Amino acid sequence: MDQAEQLRNIIKASIQPQRPLARVITVTSGKGGVGKSNTAINLAIQFRKMEQKVIILDADFGLANIEIMFGTVPKHNLCDLIYQGKSIRDIITWGPMEVGFISGGSGIAGMSNLSKDYLSYIIQNLVELDEMADTIIVDTGAGISDAVLEFLVASGEILLVRTPEQTSITGYYSLLKALGRHPRYSADTSQIKVIANKVFNEAEAEALYEKLEAVVSRYLKVPISYLGMIPQDSQLEKAVMQQKPVSLDNPKARSALAYEAIAARLMNKELNKNVTKRGMAAFFSHIISKR
Numbered sequence: 503m504d505q506a507e508q509l510r511n512i513i514k515a516s517i518q519p520q521r522p523l524a525r526v527i528t529v530t531s532g533k534g535g536v537g538k539s540n541t542a543i544n545l546a547i548q549f550r551k552m553e554q555k556v557i558i559l560d561a562d563f564g565l566a567n568i569e570i571m572f573g574t575v576p577k578h579n580l581c582d583l584i585y586q587g588k589s590i591r592d593i594i595t596w597g598p599m600e601v602g603f604i605s606g607g608s609g610i611a612g613m614s615n616l617s618k619d620y621l622s623y624i625i626q627n628l629v630e631l632d633e634m635a636d637t638i639i640v641d642t643g644a645g646i647s648d649a650v651l652e653f654l655v656a657s658g659e660i661l662l663v664r665t666p667e668q669t670s671i672t673g674y675y676s677l678l679k680a681l682g683r684h685p686r687y688s689a690d691t692s693q694i695k696v697i698a699n700k701v702f703n704e705a706e707a708e709a710l711y712e713k714l715e716a717v718v719s720r721y722l723k724v725p726i727s728y729l730g731m732i733p734q735d736s737q738l739e740k741a742v743m744q745q746k747p748v749s750l751d752n753p754k755a756r757s758a759l760a761y762e763a764i765a766a767r768l769m770n771k772e773l774n775k776n777v778t779k780r781g782m783a784a785f786f787s788h789i790i791s792k793r
Contacts, residue, residue, distance in 0.1 A: 523781035524557075524632045527639050527768070528657035532673030534644040536665045537699045537732065539567035540742065542641040543601070544758070545661075547749040548765035549637055550599040557594065557602035557635040561653055562643045569605065570745050572597035579605035583627060590627035594634075598750055602635065628782040638782060645673065646680045655686045656788030658778050660694045661729065666701060666710055675717055682724040686788065693777065695729035697764065707731030730764040732757050 529542045539562065546556045560568040569575060578586075578593040595603045631638060640657065642650045654660055664674055678694070681687055696714065698707035711728040718726055732738075737755035741748035749758045767773055 522632050523779040523784075524635045525637045525659070525777065525779045526657055526782065526785045527637060527659045527661060528642060528653055529639060529661045529663065530642045530650060530654060530677070531644050531663045532646075532671075532675070532677045536644070536663050538562075538644065538663045539571070539641050540738075540747075541661065541663050541697060541699065541732070541761075542639050543568060543571050543747050544749045544761040545765050545768070546601045546637075546639055547599055547747050548762050549769070550601055551749075551762075552765065552769055554636045554769070555602075555634065557604060557631060557638050559604045559606060559638060559640045561606040561649070562641050568603055568641060569595070571747055572601075572603055573745060576603065576605045584624060590630050590634075598747065625783050625786070628786055631782040638785075640785075646677045650677075651680055651684055652788070654681050654692075655684050656785050658691060658693065658780055660692060662694055662696045662726070663699050664696055664710060664714065665699050666706065671714060671717065674714055675722075678718055678722055678724045678726070682722050687724075689723065689725055691778065694724065694726045696726055697729050698731040700734050701731050702734055704731060730760065730767060732760045732764075 527545075529538055529545075531538045539560075542558055546558055549556045558568055562568075572595065574595055574597060576593070576595040578588055580593065582588040583590060583593050593604055595605075597603050640653055642653045644650075662674065662677075682689075696711050698710045701707040701710060707730075708728065715726055715728075718724055733756045735748070735755055735757035737752045738748045738757035741751040741755075744751065748755050749761055752758060
């Protein structure tokens with residue numbers, strides 16, 4: 503029995519009929535410094551305001567953007583679940599408005615070599631996240647590393663954060679090209695939604711999206727759609743300097759209202775009727791499985 507089949511059997515045994523599945527949303531970008539982590543945490547805050555239970559998985563290894571904005575240092579990370587016998591509840595840090603936070607550490611990279619017993623223990627814990635959260639936001643690293651691509655392939659919903667820098671289109675194109683060529687990517691089961699960040703107005707945001715869409719539709723078989731925009735905002739910059747989410751620091755700021763609008767679109771049942779809730783166990787099974 504290969505590892506992929508082993509995982510399917512473990513997950514099937516772990517998930518009971520009618521058990522809730524969390525919605526997994528992955529936030530990524532083609533380059534660093536575009537506001538990816540800011541987007542993840544502000545959307546989490548907006549989801550909480552809509553009474554959604556939210557947990558963020560910080561998979562941006564080596565950086566600590568989420569925990570800096572949370573104003574706390576987690577005692578444990580995913581490695582402690584995998585190698586130290588901690589439970590999933592032990593490794594969750596609770597931040598503002600009771601948004602949960604899990605630091606990925608470097609634990610995910612070694613999960614593909616674990617034994618059946620270890621995998622079963624981890625999957626049993628990950629299934630608990632589906633009961634603890636309505637929505638799980640995965641904040642990936644920037645660029646096109648293997649780790650980033652594995653998260654994107656595993657996700658049914660991908661939010662691609664893009665900024666107006668002229669040179670940045672190469673990074674986004676390269677990311678989408680690599681994703682489209684991944685052997686386990688399927689356009690039928692993955693939705694890629696573009697957020698234009700640091701723009702002056704809606705017209706600039708739509709032009710930014712249309713430029714990327716024109717290149718992608720011509721050369722790649724990776725469908726994308728436009729989700730919304732976050733305006734250039736001094737109040738957002740101020741909140742970042744103070745290491746706070748603008749959605750909490752200044753809820754009436756233009757950027758906070760824009761995050762609110764995007765969160766509302768993501769929660770609109772009619773607009774998202776084709777979104778499939780996979781749950782965290784199934785999400786991680788894609789990452790752990792060997793190709």
